[in-house]
Amino acid sequence: MAEERTGKRRLAPEDIYEIALVSDAQISPDGQRVAFVRTVLDRERNDYRSSIWLVDVAGGEPVRFTTADARDSFPRWSPRGDRLAFLSNRSGKDQVWLISLGGGEAQQLTRFPEPVTHFAWSPDGTTLAVVTKAETAEPPEKEPEPETDVVRITRIRYRSDGTPGFLDEKRSHIWCVPVDGGRPWQVTSGDFDESWPAWSPSGHEIAFVSNRTPDREYNTVSEIWAVRASGGEPRPVATGDAAYFFKPVWSPDGTVLAFTGHREPFAGSSRNHQLWAVAAGGGEPASLTSALDRSVEDEVLTDTAASSKPGPIWAPDGRWIYTQVSDQGNVHLYRIPAGGGEPQLVVGGRRRVVDFSLSADGSLIACTVSEPLNPCDVIVCSADGSGERRLTRVNEEFFATVELSEPEEVWLPSASEDRRPIHAWIMKPIGFREGVRYPLVLEIHGGPHAMYGNVYFHEFQLLAAQGYAVLYTNPRGSQGYGQQFLSCTRGAWGEADMPDLMGAVDAVIERGYIDPSRLGVTGGSYGGFMTNWVIGHTDRFKAAVTQRCVSNLASFYGTSDIGFHFGEHEIGGTPWEQPELYRRLSPLTYAPQMKTPLLILHSEQDYRCPIEQAEQLYVWLKKLGRTVEFVRFPDESHGLSRSGKPKHRVERLQHILRWFAEYL
Numbered sequence: 190m191a192e193e194r195t196g197k198r199r200l201a202p203e204d205i206y207e208i209a210l211v212s213d214a215q216i217s218p219d220g221q222r223v224a225f226v227r228t229v230l231d232r233e234r235n236d237y238r239s240s241i242w243l244v245d246v247a248g249g250e251p252v253r254f255t256t257a258d259a260r261d262s263f264p265r266w267s268p269r270g271d272r273l274a275f276l277s278n279r280s281g282k283d284q285v286w287l288i289s290l291g292g293g294e295a296q297q298l299t300r301f302p303e304p305v306t307h308f309a310w311s312p313d314g315t316t317l318a319v320v321t322k323a324e325t326a327e328p329p330e331k332e333p334e335p336e337t338d339v340v341r342i343t344r345i346r347y348r349s350d351g352t353p354g355f356l357d358e359k360r361s362h363i364w365c366v367p368v369d370g371g372r373p374w375q376v377t378s379g380d381f382d383e384s385w386p387a388w389s390p391s392g393h394e395i396a397f398v399s400n401r402t403p404d405r406e407y408n409t410v411s412e413i414w415a416v417r418a419s420g421g422e423p424r425p426v427a428t429g430d431a432a433y434f435f436k437p438v439w440s441p442d443g444t445v446l447a448f449t450g451h452r453e454p455f456a457g458s459s460r461n462h463q464l465w466a467v468a469a470g471g472g473e474p475a476s477l478t479s480a481l482d483r484s485v486e487d488e489v490l491t492d493t494a495a496s497s498k499p500g501p502i503w504a505p506d507g508r509w510i511y512t513q514v515s516d517q518g519n520v521h522l523y524r525i526p527a528g529g530g531e532p533q534l535v536v537g538g539r540r541r542v543v544d545f546s547l548s549a550d551g552s553l554i555a556c557t558v559s560e561p562l563n564p565c566d567v568i569v570c571s572a573d574g575s576g577e578r579r580l581t582r583v584n585e586e587f588f589a590t591v592e593l594s595e596p597e598e599v600w601l602p603s604a605s606e607d608r609r610p611i612h613a614w615i616m617k618p619i620g621f622r623e624g625v626r627y628p629l630v631l632e633i634h635g636g637p638h639a640m641y642g643n644v645y646f647h648e649f650q651l652l653a654a655q656g657y658a659v660l661y662t663n664p665r666g667s668q669g670y671g672q673q674f675l676s677c678t679r680g681a682w683g684e685a686d687m688p689d690l691m692g693a694v695d696a697v698i699e700r701g702y703i704d705p706s707r708l709g710v711t712g713g714s715y716g717g718f719m720t721n722w723v724i725g726h727t728d729r730f731k732a733a734v735t736q737r738c739v740s741n742l743a744s745f746y747g748t749s750d751i752g753f754h755f756g757e758h759e760i761g762g763t764p765w766e767q768p769e770l771y772r773r774l775s776p777l778t779y780a781p782q783m784k785t786p787l788l789i790l791h792s793e794q795d796y797r798c799p800i801e802q803a804e805q806l807y808v809w810l811k812k813l814g815r816t817v818e819f820v821r822f823p824d825e826s827h828g829l830s831r832s833g834k835p836k837h838r839v840e841r842l843q844h845i846l847r848w849f850a851e852y853l
């Protein structure tokens with residue numbers, strides 16, 4: 190029907206292979222060109238490939254600049270703009286490569302035995318500050334054979350989601366690597382993990398992020414330190430037990446350091462990240478965004494994006510600091526007066542500013558943006574946001590062939606006593622006709638401190654393509670609506686937010702085109718927790734899919750890589766201090782009440798919400814005689830839906846569609 194009307198076909202799970210992802214838009218110092226990363230899913234190799242592309246700011250077709258059959262990422266212009274440094278796995282592990290804008294092949298700069306995870310150009314363009322866990326600059330002649338395969342664990346942090354196996358004893362440190370020959374030297378050392386190097390404008394010092402507190406094994410502190418580029422003892426800049434600081438950036442005159450974060454490390458993601466400034470010599474940091482009541486980070490969730498690492502950027506005239514701000518489902522670019530004052534919106538609209546960069550004179554900005562019907566493109570505008578132009582149309586051709594459902598942005602009353610309006614999006618099914626009543630799928634986001642928003646979401650579009658209406662909301666606990674809304678789910682998981690979800694479902698049913706006997710529910714991570722919670726507290730849903738879920742908070746405390754801090758803060762105590770609270774808030778407690786046919790999707794290497802969470806739920810429901818199925822994804826982590834092997838990503842989507850087709 191839809192096809193007849195529009196001449197377009199319906200979206201399919203495998204269409205993830207048709208969508209190219211662009212990210213990390215880096216404008217050249219002279220503002221003439223933008224380098225960006227273009228990532229595609231390689232069906233044959235069941236892997237990802239990415240390359241660096243260039244596009245003229247004046248317009249024209251983007252051109253592919255790096256051509257290796259590899260994963261190239263993180264392009265960064267030399268200060269003179271005559272070459273690009275980037276990360277590439279061409280030699281096996283990610284290392285720094287250099288390519289001249291004048292032509293010629295890329296040259297490998299670093300040969301560390303461990304991957305390089307981040308780097309920064311020195312202001313004079315002679316040296317790179319590089320982050321790696323390597324202990325030597327060159328690989329050893331021969332890797333020593335391990336004496337045993339038995340693993341001895343002595344630290345509380347011994348696994349980290351996304352790192353297969355167990356964490357090793359190596360630490361991430363900063364090295365300096367001369368760009369035109371010469372031996373690299375190690376700048377920081379010791380039992381600390383360093384990240385995010387930022388050169389002082391004079392090139393004498395490097396600021397960085399580390400946790401150097403004595404209790405660092407157990408706490409979640411993140412401090413700002415600085416060290417002479419030649420090496421030596423680092424000095425504290427913004428440190429101590431109340432530091433939860435990231436992404437340092439120097440003022441152009443070198444007197445001030447700005448960074449993001451907050452002052453309650455244990456509260457983690459449940460606090461807005463603010464922008465702070467401190468005298469570069471150290472002192473008391475002052476917040477520049479305390480009146481904003483929003484986070485200066487990108488908090489939006491999607492299943493269709495490549496990663497980049499944007500941080501605040503100080504304008505060359507020293508007046509402004511540019512930063513992302515998460516606001517009601519959008520991620521906008523703001524500039525914050527460095528001396529204090531009203532933040533100014535620079536790039537707004539119903540969209541997500543994924544990353545951004547400034548030309549050397551600060552007159553031009555390049556950004557990657559994402560919108561509900563377009564996953565990603567590169568735009569350019571002036572320093573105040575005026576004169577915006579789109580430089581790429583990466584997926585225009587593909588999206589001209591498929592029909593998408595345009596999400597309607599609405600505010601719907603919560604079913605809680607306060608009837609608070611909850612921000613939500615409704616997608617009508619493809620082929621929608623007046624007078625017909627459709628099944629509805631409620632999507633619940635994770636975090637809980639993240640947000641859905643104005644971005645393309647393949648899973649939602651697929652459900653709409655299969656004839657479902659889709660509802661997604663930002664209930665209590667979500668980012669983007671202020672501190673009070675963000676943290677009010679503490680000690681009240683499920684209890685505080687379920688009424689918001691159910692109020693939204695009721696409000697959509699009232700619109701008249703939903704069949705109330707055909708409601709489905711799904712979500713991942715905390716959204717999986719909530720899916721379990723919801724079906725344990727109501728029988729209104731006819732089918733459910735729980736993904737990377739949590740079912741038992743007491744075992745989550747001991748098995749998740751973040752259980753002993755995130756879990757403890759979010760629930761409000763340890764399992765031995767609050768056994769009744771852990772029992773009350775665990776979905777498993779309500780398993781006997783769960784009647785909804787449930788599909789459990791889980792990755793076997795999920796160390797965030799370990800697969801034992803799914804196993805417990807599966808066996809309990811099976812023993813209770815319920816309709817339940819368990820699909821396990823080998824060699825995948827918590828990030829399966831976003832960065833898993835392409836074939837598994839397609840299979841995951843197919844399982845979701847299959848379950849709803851059968852039970853909804």
Ligand SMILES: CSCC[C@H](NC=O)C(=O)N[C@@H](CO)C(=O)O
Nearest residue numbers: 635636637639713714715718739
């Ligand atoms: C419910 S326990 C851990 C939840 C996890 N939070 C932090 O890592 C989570 O909900 N993650 C979300 C958002 O990133 C996800 O979609 O995986």
